[in-house]
Amino acid sequence: MFDTLIRGGTVVDGTGQPGFTADIGIRDGRIVHIGTGQQAARERIDADGAIVAPGFIDIHTHYDGQASWDETFEPSVYHGVTTAVMGNCGVGFAPVHDHDHQRLIELMQGVEEIPGTALSEGIRWGWNSFAEYAHALDAMPHTIDFATLVPHDALRLFVMGDRAAEGQPATDEDCARMKALLHEALREGAIGFSTGRSDNHRTALGEETPASEAEAKELEALAAAYQGLPYRVLHAVSDYDCIRATAENERALFDREYDILEGMARVARRPLAITWLERINAPQQHRWLAERAEASRTAGLDVRLQTACRPVGILNGLETSFTVLKSYPSYREIGRRSLAERLEHLRDPAFRARLLAEKPITLAQPGSSVPPLVDLVVARSKKPRG
Numbered sequence: 001m002f003d004t005l006i007r008g009g010t011v012v013d014g015t016g017q018p019g020f021t022a023d024i025g026i027r028d029g030r031i032v033h034i035g036t037g038q039q040a041a042r043e044r045i046d047a048d049g050a051i052v053a054p055g056f057i058d059i060h061t062h063y064d065g066q067a068s069w070d071e072t073f074e075p076s077v078y079h080g081v082t083t084a085v086m087g088n089c090g091v092g093f094a095p096v097h098d099h100d101h102q103r104l105i106e107l108m109q110g111v112e113e114i115p116g117t118a119l120s121e122g123i124r125w126g127w128n129s130f131a132e133y134a135h136a137l138d139a140m141p142h143t144i145d146f147a148t149l150v151p152h153d154a155l156r157l158f159v160m161g162d163r164a165a166e167g168q169p170a171t172d173e174d175c176a177r178m179k180a181l182l183h184e185a186l187r188e189g190a191i192g193f194s195t196g197r198s199d200n201h202r203t204a205l206g207e208e209t210p211a212s213e214a215e216a217k218e219l220e221a222l223a224a225a226y227q228g229l230p231y232r233v234l235h236a237v238s239d240y241d242c243i244r245a246t247a248e249n250e251r252a253l254f255d256r257e258y259d260i261l262e263g264m265a266r267v268a269r270r271p272l273a274i275t276w277l278e279r280i281n282a283p284q285q286h287r288w289l290a291e292r293a294e295a296s297r298t299a300g301l302d303v304r305l306q307t308a309c310r311p312v313g314i315l316n317g318l319e320t321s322f323t324v325l326k327s328y329p330s331y332r333e334i335g336r337r338s339l340a341e342r343l344e345h346l347r348d349p350a351f352r353a354r355l356l357a358e359k360p361i362t363l364a365q366p367g368s369s370v371p372p373l374v375d376l377v378v379a380r381s382k383k384p385r386g
Contacts, residue, residue: 002042007046009052010050011052057081059306060308061084061088065122068123071141085191091111094130095129097128102120103165103203104153105119106203110201110202113320130181153196153210164211167208176221192235192270193235195211196236196237196238197238201237225268226269240258240285242282251284272304273305273306276290318339
């Protein structure tokens with residue numbers, strides 16, 4: 001006798017074969033039968049007209065704060081997701097010092113556009129280490145399963161404090177401490193480590209994310225924390241300096257950044273997932289990334305490209321990280337001014353007509369007086385990565 005029998009549904013099993021009608025028998029929490037015929041069961045579910053499929057694993061989410069107060073994981077639970085991976089893009093809430101709560105909230109608010117008020121009112125702080133965070137979440141009931149990556153930004157702030165927020169390079173002592181904490185977190189159940197290296201990722205105050213310019217030696221030191229540990233992964237997101245690139249140096253900047261990411265995979269000897277996007281201001285970049293990832297796999301490195309099954313949704317606004325006007329020359333001339341000054345220009349019919357007649361700039365123009373795209377968010381000089 002089955003505990004549960006799901007009858008008459010269209011089974012889509014994830015193998016790629018067409019859906020087929022079948023009954024599914026479940027005993028002791030496991031599927032033990034897929035077929036037809038009369039079967040006894042304590043519970044019967046009529047699935048006629050419905051699709052029966054394995055639960056989806058969403059490998060890129062940002063429930064890091066919400067998971068501490070909301071057991072439902074809405075809205076993912078309504079879309080067939082049964083496991084969510086969070087901690088992506090290097091942002092999250094552990095490890096953390098008590099005095100850095102607001103700093104991590106502003107970081108998540110700026111990078112992922114999650115309202116800071118919701119995070120401030122909702123997060124049930126009560127941890128410092130990653131292990132304490134994991135145990136706090138594990139003690140709560142949840143509608144779906146979840147796994148957590150260790151976020152580079154939080155880890156760097158925990159070890160380096162203000163020096164991390166200022167983008168200073170990590171010392172050998174910093175690297176050793178971060179490596180030890182990461183190793184401990186991986187042993188305590190973290191599924192892996194994530195780092196964010198996008199120039200478009202900013203805090204709510206417009207500042208660079210703490211790990212955005214981390215050097216290769218730091219990333220490789222962190223990757224060394226994986227040695228001897230199976231079943232762990234790495235995740236990275238980068239825009240490969242495309243907003244500072246020119247037609248002459250775009251490929252060189254891309255290859256330099258990919259080499260840094262590949263170095264993590266080489267040291268860790270664990271799978272590396274890299275976010276894969278097609279960017280309007282770097283139209284060749286996604287092809288280069290595919291080529292380099294294939295070359296890495298040929299060389300024996302497990303590099304995977306992580307892309308969305310639908311276009312990425314972005315909140316646009318004059319005070320958010322992105323605006324649809326950001327790539328237009330006329331707006332870039334005023335982009336560093338106050339909101340009131342920008343609105344004054346945008347209300348001017350002549351300015352609007354000029355702006356709407358323009359085409360977006362895809363790469364930095366050599367010798368141009370127009371500010372680089374990155375400077376529209378914060379006007380602070382940036383050192384080259386290396």
